[in-house]
Amino acid sequence: MNKSLLWLLCCCLLLSCNDQGELLLQYFNTGNLPATYFTIDTNRDTLLTTARGAVIRIPKGAIKGKSSQVRLAIKEAYDASEIMLAGLHTRSNGKLLSSGGMISIQAADGDAEIVQPVGVSLPSNNYEADMKLFRGEWDKDSMINWTDPQPLIPDQPLIDRLARGKMVFNTNCAPCHHPTKDATGPPLVFLSQRRSKEWTLGFIYNSAAMIASGDPLANCIYNKWNKTAMTAFPALTHEELDDMFRYLDQVSKNLNPADYPDVAAGLDSCRAYYNARAALERRRNAQIEDNGPDMKHVFLDTGTHPFDAPENLVAPKRANSVQYSFTITTFGWYNIDAFAMNLPGFEPANLKVSLAGVHTGHTNIWLVIPSAKVCVDGGLLKGEDKVYGFYTDDGQLSLPLGKQAYVLAFTEKDGQILFGRTAFTTAKNNELQLVPAPASRENMKQMIDYMDLQDLSVTVAPAKNIDTLQRIEAQLKAIEQLKPKGQRCDCLPYDPAAYPNAAGNAF
Ligand code: HEC
Incomplete structure (x- = not known):
């Protein structure tokens, strides 16, 4: 085992703590635990769910290996006997940590190291509010050395957060929104893929203000839904809404985004099309003017x-x-x-x-x-x-x-x-x-x-300018191809004045 490779993420409920806050664990032997193997592509975000229900989120680039394919061995221990087997000991007073669980992630073969934080969520029945996350490193005597305890709050178990997200949705939004179907309001699946977070939060906190400010997307959706006012939710926290987005993401996972076409993704393409069109139209108008009266x-x-x-x-x-x-x-x-x-x-x-x-x-x-x-x-x-x-x-x-x-x-x-x-x-x-x-x-x-x-x-x-004008007309037809397919530009009405600097093509 290459010493530099082993990282451990251990979620432990601290029963005893020495005065210096020193780390309590001395060594353990994970050889007694069975490993599960996963091969991941380090160039992509990976979400692993272990057989025991832990969820490990490995962001793109968090693990560095010789190649982008890295094989990981994952070991888990959740109850006292497993932890004993794994040889967990406290260092200062000999007391065993009551562990919420232990997960070891290491490269199964070859060189690889964890260079950025990896998120670990334990199965929800192992989660306790005052758990801490420890990082384990092998010292030169092949002893495990626990360092850097972190409160678990920022990385709460995914399962809990999903449950909370679902609850936020059901309590506040379900009266008007079905995740996948039209109701009083539109379906909300693929929300985080379709809308920027900033826009979405703005809409949820106060859609009326956004509509009044002239936001084209907000106005378009509002008009499409027959100007039905949506409740404002100023009291929901970012965290609660994050959980709700997570819940919607999970619902979206097995659906086909093509079944939920929407305008937002098309706004940029609509702008590109409008820009080209405005430029050509300006050229055409200049030529027509130059032609003189008919x-x-x-x-x-x-x-x-x-x-x-x-x-x-x-x-x-x-x-x-x-x-x-x-x-x-x-x-x-x-x-x-x-x-x-x-x-x-x-x-x-x-x-x-x-x-x-x-x-x-x-x-x-x-x-x-x-x-x-x-x-x-x-x-x-x-x-x-x-x-x-x-x-x-x-x-x-x-x-x-x-x-x-x-x-x-x-x-x-x-x-x-x-x-x-x-x-x-x-x-x-x-x-x-x-x-x-x-x-x-x-x-x-x-x-x-x-x-x-x-x-x-x-x-x-x-x-006078018939030849040029015919060419411009042909180009105007050709750029219709730029118009986003399967998406409508009707949330971004065409206003040539909005594209004053569009450059014309050379003729
Ligand atoms: C009283 C009914 C009602 C409730 C409750 C409600 N909404 Fe809405 N929502 C609407 C309607 C209607 C629309 C369509 C836009 C409009 O009419 O303003 C909408 C639109 C939206 C949109 C924009 C959809 C899109 O395609 O971009 C989002 C996002 C949204 N709601 C989120 C929420 C969330 C999150 C909650 C719960 C916290 C919620 N809504 C609760 C009625 C409601």
Whole structure:
């Protein structure tokens, strides 16, 4: 036996103690006790339960051997006769320690030493409140020398602590929580895997304060559970809650975490995804802005005249072009001054066009009356979100009556041109409906040519930055892969402003 290797963890109830607090045990011979052998991987935390019910927790790295596989021989003695057999003696007064138990852990073969504390919990019926933990070392005469007695409190028997944890749970939490099933509140298994301890303690001590502080996770869970208030537990100690977490860990041990998917583990991945997305969206917006407006009206001669416009003119809304830009070119046509100047043959009338099926705020809508050379773009009427007019925001204008007229609508969505047109004969009151539909560039051109608008032409061309924008769109699709699978990001609502420094990818 290599002297330097043997450590003993002995939980003893001290019956007699010498004045100097010197260690009482002189020597013992563990050769009389049967050993149980365990091979452990020292790179991992290990929890061993012996046949006699002791629980030994060996943290990662606590035992150092030549390789990471170390074989341990564990010996246990719990009653007086076993302890006698093992040769336990007190040194100063010859009195035997009444031992709560003795456990010896040593390397079974090869070199290995314990370099960090190893936790030992005795079977609960061997536990006494005033036990102390001793460390035994062989001295040069092969005598055991007990040193460094430690109170056992910080390392109470696991079994007791589990029992207490279960009791804490049953008394305080079980009225609303089932460990594994939905109840008034959510199941709590895998709690320590899913949530940081700090967050969990904060929630248990005062969930209302956490929700009020705007914590996204707390708010999300609260909303998911229909804003049911959870009791606050300011009186539970950290120790009691630690035991309860331990109990939940134990319940969780044999369950599959995949059956309890949750958002917390996904929060970081959600952030990574949002960060990439915010960067791309910022780039995309800059390109779109740089493209300029999606619709231009080119007057080949300036047939317009200054006039006093009423205050309540409709205002055409221009979006910036994403992939296409539309141009209307006219020669010698009237814009809104046709209505303002009351040209001969024009009479007060009403014209309202409602658009369906498109995001109307970004739709360009035009009224064309070829015989009067009127080509005017429209805007939303007052208080409306899809009804358009072409002069004042109540739908009033002057019209030459009984003439062939058209309303045209242009927009794009997801790289697709949407185009609509409707033909009508002008009357005093005109109420029209228009549904723009997907169209190719050729399609749209054919439909416009068919109307025979003479010297008015409409062209559609790729937007200035179409290539870059298409690449960004493809990347935006690709980064959907970054979105955590099987987990929802709905506890972390997307707010691009929260990722102001996200760097864009190089193109
Ligand atoms: C009165 C009912 C009630 C009691 C008692 C109660 N809870 Fe809750 N608990 C809830 C509800 C409801 C939720 C869901 C969130 C919300 O509505 O605030 C919740 C949520 C939680 C959460 C967050 C769950 C998650 O997925 O992160 C934890 C942790 C929690 N409770 C722990 C406890 C513990 C520990 C106890 C006992 C000490 C306890 N609760 C007692 C009702 C209760």
